[in-house]
Amino acid sequence: MIEDEPHLAMGLRFNLEADGHEVTVATDGESGLAQVREDGAAFDAVVLDVMLPGIDGFQVARTLRERGDYVPILMLTARGRPEDVLEGFDAGVDDYLPKPFELPILLARVRSLLRRNSWARATTPAPPAEKRAEVLRFGGNSFDPATLELRVGSLPYHLTAMEADLLQYLLRNAGTVVSRKAILEDVWDLHEETDTRAIDNFIVRLRRFLNEDPSRPRHVLTVRGIGYKFIADPVDPPREEGPAAPRRR
Template identity: 55%
Template sequence: MPQKTARILVVEDETHLAQGLLFNLQAEGFEVQIASDGETALAALTSNGVKFDAVLLDVMLPGKDGFAVVSELRVKQNYVPVLMLTARGRPEDVLQGFAAGADDYLPKPFDLSILIARLNGLLRRMAWHTPPASTEPSLDLPRFEFAGRCIDFEALELTAPGKHIHLTLMEADFLRYLVRNQGRIISRKELLEQVWRVREDTDTRAIDNFVVRLRRYIEDEPVNPVHLKTVRGVGYRFLPEGE
């Protein structure tokens, strides 16, 4: 069966950059549509018409900026993979993008080959999370159950008592890293580098805010966590069975 052509939405208000991305992505075999502002992008992504496989989303847009766009998508339970394009030298944009629900980032100006690699990486990750047609088990931690909770990494879903949550790719990656390192103290710096791939000297409060969100998913009392514990001055520790 021929492989499906991935459909990409490019959200970029700089005409020359948008047209350059259109030309180069089409040359790579993608189907591409352009939106020049946040409102147009949201309309395209939330309509019942064309479905997109990934979004290249600039932060600085007229009207709704990229942060608002990805945040509204997630509120509407639209979990299309989003690669945010951020200003060089502004790691705070990267962290704010992840907090809003983005799945990856790329600083401007960027090398086209790097953008293509990041985009293909997002599409592969989405394919890995899609349940296969065969009944053979996945080799990459398809699900993890603990204390009456279940994280289904293939379906991008988390179930807990009274909760059923659809996860973004980044939330699933973050949780997978915690699961694989359960019981070990993980520093904020390690999470920034290994999960978010941010190596600049950045403010780690975005990690803290992200953890607060995950606690709402997995804890009975998020303000008194028993599974995702803070290690003061260092980072976090994931304890599936609690203390």
């Protein structure tokens, strides 16, 4: 846990340990990064506050992801605006819990991240087939919602929760044009006024995972002025789409 407020850190540590977890506490971003760097394999998840002395929680998450560390991250913050939530997910966090929060909700979120991480590491048996979400296949690739693993050909990639939710939404709506506003509301339950262009950053990352040529994407097409359309099994590299041209009279 990386939390600089002593009383909150002590209370969370007590309750997490009472729930059966072993907890290490860092009080600032630099020391938290140092602990994960020195013994990253020992940590199954990180509970991370945003407002920290020195580097903030957003930068901590970015640094971990940039060096290839995909330990699940639950971000805690009093900054609950949609823009702040998107910034957290854009930094690579897996889940986001605005303050104030109910303790049972936090404990449930931590358990969920730990289960997901154990499935991804294959250190525990996978959940029964009837309880697992189906593996989604497209164009010679596959995505497993249970482990957040995207396989492009034979190459595996671990997605953040937000990237995974977006990809699953696009896959399940393949062939249909979806607006940026619909993505915000249907995927991430963000109903307030938010800069919908923030979604473009996530689309860019998905295209990189899929080895898309930005000038001629095959799977994730931009429909100018509206949003995006996912093509599951493209035949030829299509051009980006625009709204239908008006009929001449």
